[in-house]
Amino acid sequence: xxxxxxVFDRDILKLRRDRAATKAQDYxxxxxxxxxxxxxxxxxxxxxxxxxxxxxxxxxxLGQIIGARGGIKTLYQTDIAEGYARAAKGNNGKASLVADExxxxxxxxxxxxxxxNMSLHWVNDLPGMLLQARRALKPDGLFLACMLGGDTxxxxxxxxxxxxxxxxxxVSPRVSPFVDVKDAGALLQRSGFALPVVDADDITIxxxxxLKLMRDLSGMGESNLIAKRSKKFTKRSTLARAAAIxxxxxxxxxxxxxxxxxxxxxxxxxxxxxxxxxLRRGSGQVSLVDFLGDDAKKQ
Numbered sequence: 001x002x003x004x005x006x007v008f009d010r011d012i013l014k015l016r017r018d019r020a021a022t023k024a025q026d027y028x029x030x031x032x033x034x035x036x037x038x039x040x041x042x043x044x045x046x047x048x049x050x051x052x053x054x055x056x057x058x059x060x061x062l063g064q065i066i067g068a069r070g071g072i073k074t075l076y077q078t079d080i081a082e083g084y085a086r087a088a089k090g091n092n093g094k095a096s097l098v099a100d101e102x103x104x105x106x107x108x109x110x111x112x113x114x115x116x117n118m119s120l121h122w123v124n125d126l127p128g129m130l131l132q133a134r135r136a137l138k139p140d141g142l143f144l145a146c147m148l149g150g151d152t153x154x155x156x157x158x159x160x161x162x163x164x165x166x167x168x169x170x171v172s173p174r175v176s177p178f179v180d181v182k183d184a185g186a187l188l189q190r191s192g193f194a195l196p197v198v199d200a201d202d203i204t205i206x207x208x209x210x211l212k213l214m215r216d217l218s219g220m221g222e223s224n225l226i227a228k229r230s231k232k233f234t235k236r237s238t239l240a241r242a243a244a245i246x247x248x249x250x251x252x253x254x255x256x257x258x259x260x261x262x263x264x265x266x267x268x269x270x271x272x273x274x275x276x277x278x279l280r281r282g283s284g285q286v287s288l289v290d291f292l293g294d295d296a297k298k299q
Contacts, residue, residue: 005124006124007124008124008226009226009227010080010100010122010124013080013122013221014081017084020083020084021059021081021083021086021087022083023219026219028059029205030205030220030261031061031117032065034117034146035064037201038066038115039062039065039066039069041144042066042069042070042144043069045142047071047140048070049072049112049113049141050072050074051076051111052070052072052115053075053106053113053136054075054115054117055078055116056078056118056119057078057117058087058119059084059091060077060089060090060091060092060096062117063075063088063092066115070113074095075094075095076095077089077096077097078096078097078098079096079119080098080100080101081098085098101119101123102123102124102128104136106136107136109136109139110136110138111141112138113137114133114136114141114144114145116144116146118146118147120145120147122225127190130143130191134192134268137270138270140271140272140274141269141270142269142270143188143267143269143270144265144266144267145265146264146265146266147178147263147264147266148178148261148263149179149181149184149200150179150180150262151180151202151262153259153260153261154260155249155259155260156210156213156242156246159210162242162245163238163239163241163242163244164238166241167238167241168238180264181200184198184266185198188266192271193269193271194269194271194272195268196267197266197268198264198267199264200262200264200265201265202260202262202263203261204260205258205259207257208255208256208257209243209246209247209256210246210257211240213259214239
């Protein structure tokens, strides 16, 4: 039995990411797209961040894109998989190391910026990880990340569950407990961050069929990691039936299907006295009646 906090099998995650690192150029299109969107959000700030860390760097897509944006002088790239850490350094020349997002190896108050591109949805104790990140940041340091949200690949998951029930007489756990936008904001606040902002983008990718989508997920290292999943290989007949169901329910007139990835973006700051504070309740100095005039009196 898995420990209650062990939702995802991170040993398998490490193995899959090491394998994915050998062919990252063929499957990193989603990571490259979300890295661009993270970099755009970094451009919205006017601060400089001399020392930054990219948690779960994959093959270094974010490091390649941000360059010297945000006044970054040093960027450390980390990944749980040695293969990805090596690939990231080779792709952009920036420093890299093997590190687990669940056990951050950074001193308290040592970092100006923590970035993470599409890795945090596989963290078992996300509140604990966010608390570590907040402590590792200097006062007024920035946390900027994106991760998959709960609406990701709903159609595929439903097709796989239906096919598995038909072909194998039972259903293995497949629905990852990804956070939604509301929960993400609450987690940032509970972890002690200030000024949290959470938003989501839907990224839709066209495919000739669901089998190609499933091959891409495997190539990315992003297939099912639930600890209590069935350890048996999924039957070919089950995969074929899932693809047929997906096509029956979601194919366009041209026969192609689409896959939707919900990407949640998190922006928050380590608390600092210089940051704006909400006014104390009851401290307002302007009367609503004075502001609205006669309209307020008529209500």
